[in-house]
Amino acid sequence: MEIDTDRLRADIEANAEHGEIEVEEGRGRTVLTGTDANRAARETLVERMEDAGVDVTIDAVGNIAGTWTPDSADPDAAPVAAGSHVDSVPEGGIFDGPLGVYAALEAVRAMQDAGVEPARPLVVVSFTEEEGQRFADGLLGSSVAVGERTVEEALAIEDDDGISLGDALDDIGFRGEGRLDAGEWAAWYELHVEQDTRLERENVPVGVVTTITGITHCEAEIVGEANHAGATPMDERTDALAAASEVVLDVEAAANDVVAEESETAVGTVGSLSVSPNATNVVPGRVEMGVDIRDVEYLSMQTIVEATRSSLAIVEADRGVETAFSRPFDLEPTPMSESLRAAAHRAGETAGIETMDLDSGAAHDTMHVADVTEAALLFAPSQDGISHNPREWTDWKDCASATRVLAGAMAESAGVDVDES
Numbered sequence: 401m402e403i404d405t406d407r408l409r410a411d412i413e414a415n416a417e418h419g420e421i422e423v424e425e426g427r428g429r430t431v432l433t434g435t436d437a438n439r440a441a442r443e444t445l446v447e448r449m450e451d452a453g454v455d456v457t458i459d460a461v462g463n464i465a466g467t468w469t470p471d472s473a474d475p476d477a478a479p480v481a482a483g484s485h486v487d488s489v490p491e492g493g494i495f496d497g498p499l500g501v502y503a504a505l506e507a508v509r510a511m512q513d514a515g516v517e518p519a520r521p522l523v524v525v526s527f528t529e530e531e532g533q534r535f536a537d538g539l540l541g542s543s544v545a546v547g548e549r550t551v552e553e554a555l556a557i558e559d560d561d562g563i564s565l566g567d568a569l570d571d572i573g574f575r576g577e578g579r580l581d582a583g584e585w586a587a588w589y590e591l592h593v594e595q596d597t598r599l600e601r602e603n604v605p606v607g608v609v610t611t612i613t614g615i616t617h618c619e620a621e622i623v624g625e626a627n628h629a630g631a632t633p634m635d636e637r638t639d640a641l642a643a644a645s646e647v648v649l650d651v652e653a654a655a656n657d658v659v660a661e662e663s664e665t666a667v668g669t670v671g672s673l674s675v676s677p678n679a680t681n682v683v684p685g686r687v688e689m690g691v692d693i694r695d696v697e698y699l700s701m702q703t704i705v706e707a708t709r710s711s712l713a714i715v716e717a718d719r720g721v722e723t724a725f726s727r728p729f730d731l732e733p734t735p736m737s738e739s740l741r742a743a744a745h746r747a748g749e750t751a752g753i754e755t756m757d758l759d760s761g762a763a764h765d766t767m768h769v770a771d772v773t774e775a776a777l778l779f780a781p782s783q784d785g786i787s788h789n790p791r792e793w794t795d796w797k798d799c800a801s802a803t804r805v806l807a808g809a810m811a812e813s814a815g816v817d818v819d820e821s
Contacts, residue, residue, distance in 0.1 A: 401510040401807050405800040411448060411502040412799070415441055415486060416494035421790070423491075428790030431488040433462075433529040433540075434568025441486045442574050445501065445526055452509050454524065458576030460551045462528040462569045463541045465580055468508050472517030473814075478586035480518075480814040482507065482806065483525030485541070485765065489533055493792025499780065499799060500591045501526045507807035511816075519815030520586060527765045528569075535565045537729070542765035545582040546772045583772040587740055587813040590766045591778045591806045593794050594758075599781035604756045605801040607779030608744045609736050611696040612760045612767050613665070616705060617729035618691040620647065620712055623722040626677055626685025641675055641684035643715040647708070648673075651691055654707030658700050665759055666695040668704045696733045696759045734767045740776035740813065747808025753801050778806055 419429040419437030431437045442464060449456050449466035456466045469475050484500025504524040511518065527545070532538025535557045543549040555566035555575075569575035582588065594600075599607050624640035648670045655668030672690035693704045705727065712723040741757075748755035758779065766777045780802035783793040 401514040401516065401804070401811070403506060403510055403800045403804045403807065405796055407509070408502060408506045408799060408803060409796050411505070412494060412498050414444055415498045415502070418444065419488065421491060423790040426790035426793065427494050428491050429488050429494060430490045430492065431486065432490070432534045433487050434534065434563070434565065434572055436572070438487060439572035439574065442526070442572070445486060448502070448505060449524060452505060452512070454508065458574055459578050459580040460576055461541055461544045461554045461565065461579075462574045462576065463545060463580040464526040466505070466524040467521050468512070469521040470518060473519055473521050475521065477520045478584060479521035479523045480587045480589075480810050481523040481525050481582070481585045482589040482591070482810055483527070484590050484592060485527045485530035487529060487531050487533070489531050489788045491790060492788050493790055495593045495792055495794050495799075496595075496787055497530060499593060499794065503591045503799070503803040503806055504589070506803050507810050510807045511811060516811055516816045518811060520813075522810060522814055523585070525580070529565070530765055534559045535568075539763065539765055539768055540565075542582070542768040545580045546768045547583070548768060548771075551579055582769045585773045587737070588766065588769045588773055588775040589740065589778065589806055589810055590764060590776075591780065591802055592764060593787060593792065594779040594782045595762050595785065595787035596782065597785040598758050599756070599779060600783065600785070602756060604754050605781065605798045606744075606748055606753055606755045606805045607758045608741050608755050609760045609777035609779060610741070610757050611736065612734040612764060612777060613694045613696050613762070614698050614701055614733035615729065615731045615763060616693040616701050616727060618693065618705060618708055619726045619728060620689040620691065620708070621724040622647070622687045622689070622712070622715065624685055624719070625683070627683045629681045629683055632683055637683050638720050639683050640687045640721055643719045643721045644673065644687040644689055646715050647689065647711045650711035651704065651708055654704045655693075658695075658703050662703065663695050663697040663700040665761065666697070666700045666704065667761070668693045694761060698732050731763070731767065734770050736766075736770065736776050737774040740774050740809065743812045744776060744778055744805055744809040747805045747812065750808055751804050753805055755805060776809070778802060
Protein backbone atom coordinates (compact mmCIF):
# COMPACT_ATOMS: atom_id res chain seq x y z
CA MET A 401 0.00 0.00 0.00
CA GLU A 402 1.25 3.44 -0.91
CA ILE A 403 0.09 6.63 0.75
CA ASP A 404 -0.76 9.47 -1.63
CA THR A 405 0.94 12.33 0.21
CA ASP A 406 -0.49 14.95 -2.14
CA ARG A 407 -4.03 13.66 -1.61
CA LEU A 408 -3.62 13.61 2.18
CA ARG A 409 -2.16 17.11 2.14
CA ALA A 410 -4.99 18.39 -0.07
CA ASP A 411 -7.55 17.00 2.38
CA ILE A 412 -5.94 18.63 5.41
CA GLU A 413 -5.42 21.95 3.62
CA ALA A 414 -9.03 21.97 2.41
CA ASN A 415 -10.17 21.39 5.96
CA ALA A 416 -7.91 24.21 7.13
CA GLU A 417 -9.90 26.70 5.05
CA HIS A 418 -12.93 26.26 7.31
CA GLY A 419 -12.74 28.68 10.22
CA GLU A 420 -9.44 30.02 8.93
CA ILE A 421 -8.11 33.03 10.87
CA GLU A 422 -5.54 35.67 10.01
CA VAL A 423 -2.24 35.09 11.80
CA GLU A 424 1.24 36.55 11.59
CA GLU A 425 2.91 33.14 11.55
CA GLY A 426 1.65 29.68 10.66
CA ARG A 427 -1.88 28.76 9.72
CA GLY A 428 -4.73 28.91 12.20
CA ARG A 429 -8.39 28.02 12.48
CA THR A 430 -11.25 28.31 14.92
CA VAL A 431 -13.81 25.54 14.49
CA LEU A 432 -16.20 25.26 17.42
CA THR A 433 -18.86 22.57 17.42
CA GLY A 434 -22.14 23.65 15.86
CA THR A 435 -20.78 26.74 14.10
CA ASP A 436 -20.80 27.50 10.38
CA ALA A 437 -17.11 26.61 10.23
CA ASN A 438 -17.87 23.25 11.83
CA ARG A 439 -20.68 22.65 9.35
CA ALA A 440 -18.36 23.36 6.44
CA ALA A 441 -15.64 21.07 7.84
CA ARG A 442 -18.17 18.28 8.30
CA GLU A 443 -19.58 18.73 4.80
CA THR A 444 -16.10 18.55 3.29
CA LEU A 445 -15.38 15.36 5.20
CA VAL A 446 -18.64 13.73 4.13
CA GLU A 447 -17.90 14.67 0.52
CA ARG A 448 -14.42 13.11 0.71
CA MET A 449 -15.86 9.98 2.30
CA GLU A 450 -18.50 9.62 -0.39
CA ASP A 451 -15.85 10.12 -3.07
CA ALA A 452 -14.05 7.13 -1.53
CA GLY A 453 -17.17 5.01 -1.81
CA VAL A 454 -17.80 4.54 1.89
CA ASP A 455 -21.23 4.45 3.51
CA VAL A 456 -21.65 7.60 5.63
CA THR A 457 -23.81 7.74 8.74
CA ILE A 458 -24.31 10.48 11.33
CA ASP A 459 -25.53 9.65 14.80
CA ALA A 460 -27.73 11.69 17.12
CA VAL A 461 -24.81 13.65 18.62
CA GLY A 462 -23.17 14.35 15.26
CA ASN A 463 -20.51 11.65 15.27
CA ILE A 464 -19.65 10.90 11.62
CA ALA A 465 -18.75 7.38 10.48
CA GLY A 466 -17.81 6.23 6.99
CA THR A 467 -17.84 2.45 6.57
CA TRP A 468 -16.05 0.56 3.79
CA THR A 469 -17.26 -3.01 3.35
CA PRO A 470 -15.38 -4.56 0.42
CA ASP A 471 -16.52 -7.82 -1.19
CA SER A 472 -13.81 -9.66 0.74
CA ALA A 473 -15.22 -8.59 4.11
CA ASP A 474 -17.88 -10.30 6.18
CA PRO A 475 -20.44 -7.50 6.59
CA ASP A 476 -21.42 -8.91 9.98
CA ALA A 477 -17.87 -9.01 11.33
CA ALA A 478 -16.83 -6.46 13.95
CA PRO A 479 -15.14 -3.63 12.03
CA VAL A 480 -11.80 -1.95 12.52
CA ALA A 481 -12.26 1.78 13.15
CA ALA A 482 -9.91 4.76 13.08
CA GLY A 483 -10.20 8.54 13.20
CA SER A 484 -10.16 11.57 15.46
CA HIS A 485 -12.01 14.93 15.28
CA VAL A 486 -12.37 18.06 13.11
CA ASP A 487 -13.30 20.66 15.75
CA SER A 488 -10.56 22.89 17.14
CA VAL A 489 -9.66 25.15 20.02
CA PRO A 490 -10.00 28.89 19.38
CA GLU A 491 -7.05 30.00 17.22
CA GLY A 492 -5.76 26.45 16.91
CA GLY A 493 -3.63 24.78 14.25
CA ILE A 494 -4.52 22.71 11.21
CA PHE A 495 -3.25 19.24 12.22
CA ASP A 496 -4.67 18.55 15.70
CA GLY A 497 -7.63 16.26 14.96
CA PRO A 498 -7.95 16.50 11.16
CA LEU A 499 -4.70 14.57 10.64
CA GLY A 500 -6.23 11.57 12.41
CA VAL A 501 -9.50 11.74 10.48
CA TYR A 502 -8.00 12.18 7.04
CA ALA A 503 -5.16 9.74 7.71
CA ALA A 504 -7.79 7.10 8.49
CA LEU A 505 -9.59 7.94 5.24
CA GLU A 506 -6.32 7.86 3.30
CA ALA A 507 -5.53 4.47 4.86
CA VAL A 508 -8.80 3.12 3.46
CA ARG A 509 -8.12 4.66 0.05
CA ALA A 510 -4.61 3.16 0.05
CA MET A 511 -6.11 -0.28 0.70
CA GLN A 512 -8.59 0.27 -2.11
CA ASP A 513 -5.83 1.38 -4.49
CA ALA A 514 -3.65 -1.60 -3.57
CA GLY A 515 -6.46 -4.09 -3.99
CA VAL A 516 -5.97 -5.66 -0.55
CA GLU A 517 -8.78 -7.84 0.74
CA PRO A 518 -9.68 -7.20 4.38
CA ALA A 519 -11.91 -9.72 6.13
CA ARG A 520 -13.57 -7.02 8.22
CA PRO A 521 -15.23 -3.71 7.34
CA LEU A 522 -13.25 -0.56 8.08
CA VAL A 523 -14.75 2.59 9.60
CA VAL A 524 -13.46 6.17 9.44
CA VAL A 525 -14.72 8.23 12.38
CA SER A 526 -14.92 11.91 13.30
CA PHE A 527 -16.06 12.42 16.88
CA THR A 528 -18.08 15.46 17.95
CA GLU A 529 -16.67 18.06 20.37
CA GLU A 530 -13.34 16.49 21.30
CA GLU A 531 -11.85 19.82 22.37
CA GLY A 532 -14.64 20.78 24.77
CA GLN A 533 -14.53 24.44 23.82
CA ARG A 534 -18.27 24.99 23.53
CA PHE A 535 -20.08 22.04 25.09
CA ALA A 536 -19.13 19.90 28.11
CA ASP A 537 -15.49 19.39 29.07
CA GLY A 538 -14.15 17.57 26.02
CA LEU A 539 -14.27 14.07 24.50
CA LEU A 540 -18.04 14.42 24.22
CA GLY A 541 -18.76 12.37 21.11
CA SER A 542 -16.60 9.48 22.23
CA SER A 543 -18.17 9.53 25.69
CA VAL A 544 -21.54 8.86 24.04
CA ALA A 545 -20.05 6.23 21.73
CA VAL A 546 -18.83 4.20 24.71
CA GLY A 547 -22.00 4.67 26.77
CA GLU A 548 -20.47 6.87 29.44
CA ARG A 549 -22.96 9.62 28.62
CA THR A 550 -26.42 9.12 27.12
CA VAL A 551 -27.51 10.75 23.89
CA GLU A 552 -30.15 12.71 25.81
CA GLU A 553 -27.63 14.00 28.34
CA ALA A 554 -25.27 15.10 25.60
CA LEU A 555 -27.91 16.85 23.51
CA ALA A 556 -29.12 18.80 26.56
CA ILE A 557 -25.70 20.30 27.34
CA GLU A 558 -25.75 24.07 26.83
CA ASP A 559 -23.06 26.55 25.89
CA ASP A 560 -22.48 29.86 27.68
CA ASP A 561 -25.31 31.43 25.68
CA GLY A 562 -27.85 28.78 26.64
CA ILE A 563 -27.80 27.04 23.24
CA SER A 564 -27.99 23.25 23.56
CA LEU A 565 -25.82 20.84 21.62
CA GLY A 566 -28.98 19.42 20.07
CA ASP A 567 -30.08 22.81 18.77
CA ALA A 568 -26.58 23.63 17.51
CA LEU A 569 -26.40 20.37 15.58
CA ASP A 570 -29.87 21.00 14.16
CA ASP A 571 -28.75 24.44 13.02
CA ILE A 572 -25.89 23.00 10.95
CA GLY A 573 -27.81 19.94 9.76
CA PHE A 574 -25.69 17.34 11.55
CA ARG A 575 -28.01 15.95 14.19
CA GLY A 576 -28.51 12.40 12.95
CA GLU A 577 -30.11 9.33 14.44
CA GLY A 578 -29.10 6.47 16.69
CA ARG A 579 -25.82 6.10 18.53
CA LEU A 580 -22.41 5.16 17.17
CA ASP A 581 -21.39 2.19 19.35
CA ALA A 582 -17.64 1.83 19.81
CA GLY A 583 -18.20 -1.41 21.69
CA GLU A 584 -19.07 -3.06 18.39
CA TRP A 585 -15.60 -2.42 16.94
CA ALA A 586 -12.92 -5.11 16.86
CA ALA A 587 -10.22 -2.45 17.15
CA TRP A 588 -9.71 1.30 17.21
CA TYR A 589 -6.73 3.37 16.04
CA GLU A 590 -6.16 7.11 16.36
CA LEU A 591 -3.31 9.05 14.76
CA HIS A 592 -2.53 12.42 16.32
CA VAL A 593 0.23 15.00 16.38
CA GLU A 594 2.49 14.38 19.36
CA GLN A 595 2.24 17.85 20.98
CA ASP A 596 5.72 17.30 22.41
CA THR A 597 9.28 17.07 21.06
CA ARG A 598 10.33 13.48 21.79
CA LEU A 599 9.88 12.20 18.23
CA GLU A 600 11.50 15.32 16.84
CA ARG A 601 14.50 14.96 19.17
CA GLU A 602 14.98 11.31 18.25
CA ASN A 603 14.29 11.95 14.54
CA VAL A 604 11.67 9.18 14.53
CA PRO A 605 8.59 9.68 12.31
CA VAL A 606 6.07 7.58 14.25
CA GLY A 607 5.33 7.10 17.93
CA VAL A 608 3.34 4.20 19.35
CA VAL A 609 1.73 5.22 22.63
CA THR A 610 2.05 2.86 25.58
CA THR A 611 -0.20 4.72 28.04
CA ILE A 612 -2.37 7.84 27.94
CA THR A 613 -1.90 9.97 31.01
CA GLY A 614 -4.35 10.08 33.85
CA ILE A 615 -5.83 13.47 34.70
CA THR A 616 -7.08 14.82 38.01
CA HIS A 617 -8.62 18.25 38.45
CA CYS A 618 -8.78 19.59 42.00
CA GLU A 619 -10.51 22.71 43.21
CA ALA A 620 -9.45 24.52 46.36
CA GLU A 621 -10.95 27.49 48.15
CA ILE A 622 -9.05 29.65 50.63
CA VAL A 623 -11.03 32.15 52.71
CA GLY A 624 -9.35 34.88 54.71
CA GLU A 625 -10.62 38.38 55.49
CA ALA A 626 -10.89 41.24 53.02
CA ASN A 627 -9.70 44.50 54.53
CA HIS A 628 -8.23 47.88 53.65
CA ALA A 629 -4.76 47.58 52.12
CA GLY A 630 -3.57 50.80 53.71
CA ALA A 631 -5.22 50.70 57.12
CA THR A 632 -4.69 47.04 58.02
CA PRO A 633 -1.34 46.35 59.75
CA MET A 634 0.70 43.49 58.33
CA ASP A 635 0.48 41.46 61.54
CA GLU A 636 -3.33 41.71 61.59
CA ARG A 637 -4.01 40.39 58.09
CA THR A 638 -5.59 37.14 56.98
CA ASP A 639 -4.54 37.33 53.36
CA ALA A 640 -6.11 34.58 51.26
CA LEU A 641 -3.88 35.24 48.24
CA ALA A 642 -0.68 35.10 50.27
CA ALA A 643 -1.84 31.75 51.63
CA ALA A 644 -2.74 30.57 48.14
CA SER A 645 0.71 31.51 46.86
CA GLU A 646 2.23 29.04 49.31
CA VAL A 647 -0.07 26.31 48.03
CA VAL A 648 0.89 27.10 44.42
CA LEU A 649 4.56 26.67 45.23
CA ASP A 650 3.86 23.51 47.24
CA VAL A 651 2.07 21.92 44.27
CA GLU A 652 5.06 22.73 42.07
CA ALA A 653 7.48 21.35 44.67
CA ALA A 654 5.44 18.18 45.13
CA ALA A 655 5.40 17.54 41.37
CA ASN A 656 9.17 18.08 41.16
CA ASP A 657 9.71 15.66 44.05
CA VAL A 658 7.58 13.01 42.34
CA VAL A 659 9.53 13.48 39.10
CA ALA A 660 12.81 13.03 40.98
CA GLU A 661 11.74 10.05 43.09
CA GLU A 662 8.76 8.24 41.53
CA SER A 663 7.82 9.06 37.94
CA GLU A 664 9.57 11.38 35.51
CA THR A 665 6.35 11.97 33.53
CA ALA A 666 4.37 13.47 36.42
CA VAL A 667 3.21 17.10 36.23
CA GLY A 668 1.28 19.38 38.56
CA THR A 669 -0.11 22.77 37.56
CA VAL A 670 -2.11 25.47 39.29
CA GLY A 671 -3.69 26.85 36.14
CA SER A 672 -6.41 29.13 37.46
CA LEU A 673 -6.86 31.57 40.32
CA SER A 674 -9.94 33.63 41.07
CA VAL A 675 -9.18 36.36 43.60
CA SER A 676 -11.87 38.27 45.47
CA PRO A 677 -12.50 41.15 45.67
CA ASN A 678 -9.57 41.54 43.25
CA ALA A 679 -8.90 45.18 43.99
CA THR A 680 -5.45 46.72 44.32
CA ASN A 681 -6.28 48.49 47.59
CA VAL A 682 -7.97 45.53 49.30
CA VAL A 683 -6.35 42.63 51.14
CA PRO A 684 -7.64 39.54 49.27
CA GLY A 685 -10.39 37.80 51.19
CA ARG A 686 -11.03 34.73 49.05
CA VAL A 687 -9.18 32.70 46.43
CA GLU A 688 -10.50 29.87 44.29
CA MET A 689 -7.81 27.69 42.76
CA GLY A 690 -7.80 25.08 39.99
CA VAL A 691 -5.15 22.35 40.03
CA ASP A 692 -4.32 19.99 37.13
CA ILE A 693 -2.36 16.82 37.95
CA ARG A 694 -1.31 14.25 35.34
CA ASP A 695 0.82 11.15 35.00
CA VAL A 696 0.90 7.69 33.50
CA GLU A 697 1.27 6.33 37.07
CA TYR A 698 -1.87 6.79 39.15
CA LEU A 699 -0.06 6.44 42.50
CA SER A 700 2.18 9.37 41.53
CA MET A 701 -0.91 11.44 40.83
CA GLN A 702 -2.22 10.51 44.27
CA THR A 703 1.02 11.67 45.85
CA ILE A 704 0.62 15.17 44.41
CA VAL A 705 -3.07 15.29 45.37
CA GLU A 706 -2.23 14.44 48.97
CA ALA A 707 0.56 17.03 48.99
CA THR A 708 -2.01 19.62 47.89
CA ARG A 709 -4.35 18.61 50.72
CA SER A 710 -1.47 18.81 53.19
CA SER A 711 -0.46 22.25 51.99
CA LEU A 712 -3.99 23.54 52.49
CA ALA A 713 -4.03 22.17 56.04
CA ILE A 714 -0.72 23.87 56.78
CA VAL A 715 -1.77 27.32 55.58
CA GLU A 716 -5.04 26.93 57.46
CA ALA A 717 -3.11 26.30 60.69
CA ASP A 718 -0.31 28.83 60.11
CA ARG A 719 -2.26 31.69 58.53
CA GLY A 720 -5.70 31.44 60.11
CA VAL A 721 -7.52 30.99 56.81
CA GLU A 722 -10.29 28.51 56.11
CA THR A 723 -9.87 26.05 53.26
CA ALA A 724 -11.99 23.65 51.25
CA PHE A 725 -10.91 20.98 48.76
CA SER A 726 -12.71 18.94 46.12
CA ARG A 727 -11.73 16.61 43.29
CA PRO A 728 -14.46 16.90 40.63
CA PHE A 729 -12.60 15.16 37.82
CA ASP A 730 -10.45 12.06 38.13
CA LEU A 731 -9.42 9.91 35.19
CA GLU A 732 -6.92 7.10 35.70
CA PRO A 733 -4.13 6.42 33.16
CA THR A 734 -5.24 4.37 30.15
CA PRO A 735 -2.92 1.64 28.85
CA MET A 736 -3.06 0.90 25.13
CA SER A 737 -3.66 -2.53 23.62
CA GLU A 738 -0.44 -4.55 23.45
CA SER A 739 -1.63 -6.44 20.38
CA LEU A 740 -2.50 -3.26 18.44
CA ARG A 741 0.76 -1.63 19.48
CA ALA A 742 2.60 -4.68 18.16
CA ALA A 743 0.64 -4.42 14.91
CA ALA A 744 1.73 -0.80 14.55
CA HIS A 745 5.37 -1.67 15.11
CA ARG A 746 5.13 -4.50 12.56
CA ALA A 747 3.54 -2.13 10.06
CA GLY A 748 6.45 0.25 10.53
CA GLU A 749 8.99 -2.53 10.11
CA THR A 750 7.28 -3.79 6.96
CA ALA A 751 7.24 -0.30 5.46
CA GLY A 752 10.79 0.50 6.54
CA ILE A 753 9.56 3.29 8.84
CA GLU A 754 11.10 3.63 12.30
CA THR A 755 8.73 3.63 15.26
CA MET A 756 9.25 4.16 18.99
CA ASP A 757 7.26 3.71 22.18
CA LEU A 758 6.25 6.76 24.19
CA ASP A 759 3.45 7.92 26.47
CA SER A 760 0.82 10.61 25.92
CA GLY A 761 0.57 13.57 28.28
CA ALA A 762 -2.64 14.82 26.64
CA ALA A 763 -6.15 13.40 26.63
CA HIS A 764 -7.66 11.93 23.45
CA ASP A 765 -10.90 10.20 22.42
CA THR A 766 -8.96 6.96 22.54
CA MET A 767 -9.08 7.16 26.34
CA HIS A 768 -12.82 6.50 26.18
CA VAL A 769 -12.73 3.96 23.36
CA ALA A 770 -10.15 1.86 25.22
CA ASP A 771 -12.81 1.17 27.85
CA VAL A 772 -14.91 -0.87 25.40
CA THR A 773 -12.53 -2.36 22.82
CA GLU A 774 -8.88 -2.81 21.86
CA ALA A 775 -7.39 0.64 21.20
CA ALA A 776 -4.13 2.18 20.02
CA LEU A 777 -2.84 5.74 19.68
CA LEU A 778 -0.12 6.73 17.20
CA PHE A 779 1.82 10.00 17.08
CA ALA A 780 3.42 12.00 14.29
CA PRO A 781 6.16 14.54 15.20
CA SER A 782 5.27 18.09 16.20
CA GLN A 783 7.76 20.80 15.26
CA ASP A 784 9.05 22.33 18.52
CA GLY A 785 6.20 20.55 20.32
CA ILE A 786 3.79 23.37 19.49
CA SER A 787 0.08 22.58 19.39
CA HIS A 788 -3.25 24.39 19.91
CA ASN A 789 -1.54 27.25 18.10
CA PRO A 790 -1.39 28.46 14.48
CA ARG A 791 2.34 27.61 14.49
CA GLU A 792 1.49 23.92 15.01
CA TRP A 793 3.30 22.04 12.27
CA THR A 794 3.96 18.45 11.20
CA ASP A 795 5.97 17.88 8.04
CA TRP A 796 3.94 16.39 5.20
CA LYS A 797 6.45 13.56 4.85
CA ASP A 798 5.94 12.68 8.50
CA CYS A 799 2.16 12.83 8.05
CA ALA A 800 2.49 10.32 5.22
CA SER A 801 4.85 8.04 7.14
CA ALA A 802 2.55 7.93 10.15
CA THR A 803 -0.42 7.30 7.86
CA ARG A 804 1.47 4.43 6.22
CA VAL A 805 1.99 2.81 9.62
CA LEU A 806 -1.64 3.44 10.51
CA ALA A 807 -2.78 1.81 7.26
CA GLY A 808 -0.62 -1.24 7.81
CA ALA A 809 -1.83 -1.70 11.37
CA MET A 810 -5.47 -1.25 10.36
CA ALA A 811 -5.04 -3.73 7.54
CA GLU A 812 -3.53 -6.36 9.83
CA SER A 813 -6.34 -5.89 12.37
CA ALA A 814 -8.85 -6.25 9.53
CA GLY A 815 -7.41 -9.62 8.51
CA VAL A 816 -4.97 -8.61 5.78
CA ASP A 817 -1.64 -10.43 5.76
CA VAL A 818 1.09 -7.93 6.78
CA ASP A 819 3.29 -9.00 3.85
CA GLU A 820 0.39 -8.33 1.47
CA SER A 821 0.05 -4.78 2.72
